[in-house]
Amino acid sequence: MSVPSAPSVPPRPVHGPHREDCPWCGSRRLRPRPRLRDPRRHPPVRPGLDRCRDCGHAFRNPLAVAGADHPAVRAGFRLRHVLAARAVFRRCPEPESWLDVGTGDADFPHTARRWFPYTSFDGVDPTPRVLRARAAERVEEAHVGRLTDPLLAARLHARYDVVSLFHQLERVPDPRAELAAALHALRPGGLLLLDVADPRRLRALAPGHTPHPAGLATELEERGCTVLTAAQDPRLIARKEASAA
Secondary structure, three states: OOOOOOOOOOOOEEEEEOOOOOOOOOOOEEEOOOOOOOOOOOOOOOOOEEEEEEOOOOOEEEEEEOOOOOHHHHOOOOOHHHHHHHHHHHOOOOOOOOEEEEEOOOOOHHOOOOOOOOOEEEEEEOOOOOHHHHHHOOOOOOEOOOOOOOOHHHHOOEEEEHHHHEEEOOOOOOOOHHHHEEEHHHOOOOEEEEEEEOHHHHHOOOOOOOOOOOOHHHHHHOOOOOEOOOOOOOOEEEEOOOOOO
């Protein structure tokens, strides 16, 4: 008797659904980067970088499905990884422990180890790629999941001297929750390293203006952190004070 063939399973989409609202403030006034096709009618070839007209938050739209990063994209981060590692080294040359969020294959810990040979690097990622990174000895501990998961957050509470996020806030549906989870994993006095796709999100507004809802510097200061980098810097480094949330 012949065995019926299994039904074909459609491939998982590279990107998730297109968002009509801002993940930071909820506004529907988005300014999309010009695309060749209307994402509401045709799936985009790749995600664009949309900006909210109300709060200025820039984010990838649609968000990439977990595990969809291409190696060529990761290779494009290499220079940013080097510059970020040097920036942290100038402020904290010998951290004991470091967590890289959304680490994937742990390209950043692999690069940063040149400056931090005695630091214990751990990684968290929603895909099993982080397990492969541990097998390759790029990280010491590998956590599969999201930093915002309550069980994972409880295990990692106040464990790290440095927590880094590269283009992570643009790729998650709730960037504020991701930011809070990163601070939760930091020890008092630890450093938070943020590298974002759009440096304009880091610029402070002129005195007298209403605080920018999407301004990371303002957000961190309200949470009790001290921002250590200049407003025009393409990355942000902040120190978590003892009173930080």
